[in-house]
Each structure stands twice: as C-alpha cells, then as structure tokens.
Amino acid sequence: MRRGTLTLLFLIILLAAGAAYTVFWPNAASQKGGKPLYGINNPFTFHQGLDLQGGVRVLLNPKPGQNPSDNEMATARNLIEQRVNKGLGVNEPVVRTQTTLDGQKSIVVELPGYNSGNQQADVESLLRTGKLEFWDTGSSPMQNDAPLTANADGSTKALFNGNDLDPNSLNVQQDPQTSQYVITFGMRGDAVGRLSSYTAKSIGKYMTITLDNKVISSAVIQSQLPGNGQISGSFTLDQANQLVQLLKIGALPISFDIASESTVGATLGQDSIYKSLIAGAIGLGIVMLFMLLYYRLPGFLADVALILYSLLTLAVFKMIGVTMSLAGIAGFVLSIGMAVDANVLIFERVKEELREGRLLASAIDIGWKRAWPSIRDSNISTMITCAVLYIFGTNFGATIIVGFATTLFLGVVISMFTAITVTRTFLNLLVPTGVINHPALFGLPGNATPKAALARRNGTV
Secondary structure: OOOOHHHHHHHHHHHHHHHHHHHHOOOHHHOOOOOOEOOEOOOOOOEEOHHHHOEEEEEEEEOOOOOOOHHHHHHHHHHHHHHHHHHHOOOOOEEEEEEOOOOOEEEEEEEEOOOOOOHHHHHHHHHOOOOEEEEEOOOOOOOOOOEOOOOOOOOOOOOEEHHHEOHHHOEEEEOOOOOOEEEEEEEOOOHHHHHHHHHHOOOOOEEEEEEOOEEEEEEEOOOOOOOEEEEEOOOOHHHHHHHHHHHHHOOOOOOEEEEEEEEEOHHHHHHHHHHHHHHHHHHHHHHHHHHHHHHHHHHHHHHHHHHHHHHHHHHHHHHHOOEEOHHHHHHHHHHHHHHOHHHHHHHHHHHHHHHOOOOHHHHHHHHHHHHHHHHHHHHHHHHHHHHHHHHHHHHHOOHHHHHHHHHHHHHHHHHHHHHHHHHHHHHHHOHHHOHHHOHHHHOOOOOOOHHHHHHHHHOOO
C-alpha cells in the first residue's frame, strides 16, 4: 500500500464524522429552553432565505433631489442593517445596496421569517432618518409633530445634535409622577460643558427637541443641566425603545422612500423545501445508480465520495452561514451532478491505462495526471461563471442569481477536493487487493487484465 494512503483515509474518516455531526446532530440548545445533548452543543443551523421561510422584502430608493455617493449608500446600508438587527429581532436579514442598469441606486431589505406584528409600522421605522436636534425656541413652547428648522431668533443652526449624545447613556425610564415614558440622555465631549453653560443662562426658556425636523419634546429649562437630561413626550414603551435604538445607531445620511414592498407566505416556502428535498434525493439517487452500474467497483467508491461530498457541502453551508434560497438549493442539486465529472474523467483514463496493460497502481497515477488538466479547466471555468453571476446579482438586484451562484461555487470547490483526494485515496486502497484480476469489477472485458494485454503485445494470444 502506498505511503500516506492510510493517513489520508484516517483524515477522511475524521472529516466525514465532523461533517455528519455538523449536519445531523440535534441542535437542542438553539431551541427555546433547550439543553445541549450529552453536554455537547451544535450551534450550526441552516439559514433559510426569504422565499423558503416567508417574510418581507422592501426596496428603498433615495428621495428625489438627492444624489448619494457610494460611501453614503454603504453607510446607510450599515445603519439600516443595525436597525433591523437591534430593533426587529430578525434572524439573518439581508440588507444590501444595488444599482440598476439606468444608474438608480437603492437598498434591498429582506426580512426572512418576519410574518407577524405591525410590519408596516416597523418597516417605516427603518426609513426614519433619525436626525435628532436641540433648538432654542425662546419663550414659546412647540407642539408635538410641528415642523421646526430654526431657532427662535431665526438662526438655522441647532444647539446640539444626535452626535453629541453618549450612546451608552440612552435609556428608557418611566416618570413616577406622570407614569409617562421618558428617555434619559447624557452628552459627551465638549457638549457636556456646552449644555451646562447654555442651560445655566437660559432658565425659563424653552428647549425643543426635534427628530427629522419634527418636534418630539418642548420643555422649559428649570435649572442648569450638568451634561445630561431627559426627553419627554407622548411615547409608548415601544416608541421610546425604538427611539433609543435609533439614537444609539445614528442618523441616516440619506432619506429614503419605499419603492416596493412584498410579502412571502411561509406556507409556500415550506412546500418549496419539501419539493426541493425530493428533487435532491432523486437527483442524488440517479447519479449514484449510474456510477454503480457503469463503473462497477470504482463507481461504488465514487458513490461513497459523493455522499461525503454532500455532507461536506451541507456542513460548510451551516458553518459559514449560507442563506439557502430556492435558487440556492437548485445550485446545490446541480452541483451533485457536476461532482462526478472529475470521477468520470479519472475512471475513463484509468480504464484506458488498464487496457494498455499497466498495473493498477501506475494506471491510477497516469490516469489521474492525464485527467487533471480537463478537471482543472472545466471546474475553474464554472467557478469564473459563478463569480460573474454573483457580482451581477449583487450589483443589479438579482437576488435569485446570488444564491444560485454561491451554492454552485462552493459545491464545485468541494467536489474538486472529494474527486482529487477522496476518490484517489479509495482507488489506492484497491492496489494491494489484486482486484484487477477481476476486470469485470472495473467494467472491463475478461481479457483486459495486465497479463492478457502483455500477451497480446507479445503476439502469444
């Protein structure tokens, strides 16, 4: 037996065990109130896309009159994603920028599994610019929701803004006297001294706080504020918490409108998963049956490698958090058929060398070397195509292409490993067994053994 074959076999067994654990082990600890099974916790789960799990998809366009830069769009995307993660509690949201062919920049927000609650109000909360400002309105209080863009003396520069707030100081409390919810805040940097100085000389005047140029609080200054204070308004608890999260994350550099909004039902998603599983099982079974009938013993080894390939691919999907959409499942199913391409090329080359009278060990080596350029070129061309599809889908909003390209790319990479390393290791295990004395196991005629080929060359048969 070749040096290193048993070592590779041992590593393959460990890899298979790790992949099987990742894919099949009960994930009890991730469930509400669940406990790790036998003290072992598997944190990996399959992340379902919007079309499988159901949810909401929203397309956000900058309001007319704006010409945002790529950096501003990227900043807005990051802030919206933080709002989704901290405010809506959606698992694996997809928030990305895109540019259409006519140059229209927009942001796509996909919220898988978001099928309950006040969806419209929550989606609209994502669009709030979140621009908080403090104004001096003199001796006149301002009504809530009234527009305000200037101080009492007509100046348009706010005294303070949201950037002056210390995010760690923002909290929601309930006033014990009025039972209303208020937001406590503290300033940071030089704003601490500026607030203290301003309130000391402005006692009896009104300081008005606006959010996106609309009044949310207008109260008289009764004493000097030592760098902190509170925002009082007609807030419900949810509204106060949303405002705190909004202020902690920061203001959007761009104002957005909802260009489109669609809802996907979870029932449709579950039906798609069921049918996709059936399609995948049928596809895998047909490929394995073909390899077994046509290539016999090597085909059986390829089937074992194909099962390992499926386990490894699904494990990688879980580990790196690939979001599985219906198109992504289609890419995985397609990669199953493509996974045996390398095996077919190797086996055909090995059979040719065996027909020429070579021993199995040298037939495997030479067959693999001759098949490698074709394997390399075909798989690299597929990966380049996947990369182009991914870039196109990401930049132009074709999300269905992104999932397909991602799963197919990963499938091709892993299939190269299983064909080159796993299948070749299995073939090398056959060398000391003398199986070539039974050419039928390789799908060859009875006179295709090395001895028979050598006799044909010498003209003795």
